[in-house]
Amino acid sequence: MIPYGRQDISPEDIDAVTQVLQSDWLTQGQAGPRFERAMADYCGARSAAAMSNATAALHIACLALDLGPGDILWTVPNTFVASANCALYCGASVDFVDIDPRTYNMSVAALSEKLAQASTQGRLPKVVIPVHFAGQSCEMTEIRALADRYGFRIIEDASHAVGGDYLGRKIGAAQLSDIVVFSFHPVKIITTGEGGMTLTNDPRLGERLAYLRTHGIVRPSQAAPVDAARSNEDRYGPWMYEQIELGLNYRMTDIQAALGASQLGRLDAFVARRRELAARYDALLAKLPVTCPWQHPDTNSAWHLYVIRLQRNEIKLTRRQVFEALRAAGIGVNVHYIPVHTQPYYQRLGFSTGMFPEAESYYQDAITLPLFSKMTDAEQDTVVAALTKILS
Ligand SMILES: *Cc1c(COP(=O)(O)O)cnc(C)c1O
Numbered sequence: 001m002i003p004y005g006r007q008d009i010s011p012e013d014i015d016a017v018t019q020v021l022q023s024d025w026l027t028q029g030q031a032g033p034r035f036e037r038a039m040a041d042y043c044g045a046r047s048a049a050a051m052s053n054a055t056a057a058l059h060i061a062c063l064a065l066d067l068g069p070g071d072i073l074w075t076v077p078n079t080f081v082a083s084a085n086c087a088l089y090c091g092a093s094v095d096f097v098d099i100d101p102r103t104y105n106m107s108v109a110a111l112s113e114k115l116a117q118a119s120t121q122g123r124l125p126k127v128v129i130p131v132h133f134a135g136q137s138c139e140m141t142e143i144r145a146l147a148d149r150y151g152f153r154i155i156e157d158a159s160h161a162v163g164g165d166y167l168g169r170k171i172g173a174a175q176l177s178d179i180v181v182f183s184f185h186p187v188k189i190i191t192t193g194e195g196g197m198t199l200t201n202d203p204r205l206g207e208r209l210a211y212l213r214t215h216g217i218v219r220p221s222q223a224a225p226v227d228a229a230r231s232n233e234d235r236y237g238p239w240m241y242e243q244i245e246l247g248l249n250y251r252m253t254d255i256q257a258a259l260g261a262s263q264l265g266r267l268d269a270f271v272a273r274r275r276e277l278a279a280r281y282d283a284l285l286a287k288l289p290v291t292c293p294w295q296h297p298d299t300n301s302a303w304h305l306y307v308i309r310l311q312r313n314e315i316k317l318t319r320r321q322v323f324e325a326l327r328a329a330g331i332g333v334n335v336h337y338i339p340v341h342t343q344p345y346y347q348r349l350g351f352s353t354g355m356f357p358e359a360e361s362y363y364q365d366a367i368t369l370p371l372f373s374k375m376t377d378a379e380q381d382t383v384v385a386a387l388t389k390i391l392s
Pocket of ligand 1: 053054055056079080082083131157159160183184185194195196
């Protein structure tokens with residue numbers, strides 16, 4: 001089976017992990033801060049905080065923006081459930097904004113319209129989470145302008161987009177948002193096994209993100225400096241730590257961070273290969289009755305996913321039949337995403353099918369083809385040949 005995604009682990013990655021295993025610090029040593037600094041520098045952000053996974057990072061990001069009971073968070077239905085669940089962890093409520101039929105990202109038109117309506121009803125969101133689907137950035141300039149007008153905060157869910165660009169800058173620079181979240185799950189662009197990260201340019205937010213993922217504890221010298229006179233008091237001895245808020249233990253181990261830092265060294269090569277494979281799919285699929293992913297001119301995708309849409313009036317088979325035939329031919333296709341608002345849990349919260357028609361229509365005919373940095377041209381040819389045979 002050719003999988004839809006797969007990690008790419010080198011002997012250098014294994015060496016980096018082994019070094020940590022032989023050191024004194026399996027967690028809370030120097031590998032974590034080194035990975036954070038390297039990623040922040042790579043993206044051009046002020047600071048980064050590594051977390052146990054992106055779901056944890058989204059939760060911490062919401063807490064750091066004071067999202068709580070009575071507040072509302074908006075995201076898209078075309079995402080993994082974690083982008084919406086983070087609001088519920090904080091006791092806030094969730095609503096969705098439909099997607100753009102070209103990019104499958106949050107529609108700026110739908111967002112603008114929903115904000116105008118919410119504003120008259122006093123139901124504006126406190127936080128909006130645009131998701132950079134498949135690795136292609138959302139239209140952040142437009143979303144930033146709406147944030148300034150309506151006063152909401154922005155968390156970019158960039159789980160798919162590590163290594164991608166927007167208007168010539170790295171995704172993760174956090175120029176147009178409050179916080180950016182990355183995932184390092186093995187199917188994503190680079191991996192730490194499980195892992196995630198927040199990035200920000202706001203120094204106060206950066207500190208808060210860092211201590212909220214470690215119980216809300218700071219060393220007095222760190223985030224809550226005591227004045228020189230008091231620091232000589234006995235209670236400010238070198239053992240001192242203070243819990244200043246209710247945080248969680250969402251830390252990443254040094255074993256994982258060393259793997260992440262090593263993988264980061266090959267991120268550009270991974271993304272270059274993914275871009276090459278995506279362009280190759282575009283060319284090889286051009287004559288088939290499928291819609292290839294459209295790219296907004298402001299973006300340069302990291303290509304986490306390559307999603308095709310079946311042109312329903314040109315194909316006699318159903319999406320399910322095409323999907324099953326591909327699986328039977330050894331092609332590990334997948335579907336991203338079942339619209340979150342159609343999940344049983346979200347239906348119990350009051351959402352119903354029909355509420356977000358673009359996301360639902362997209363979902364009806366989407367198939368994710370295999371795409372990963374180690375994929376060979378021959379493997380890609382096998383995928384295209386199987387699809388061509390099934391559709392003819
Ligand atoms: C993978 C993913 C997450 C969750 O990432 P984990 O690291 O597995 O917690 C969140 N949002 C999106 C869009 C994702 O694809």
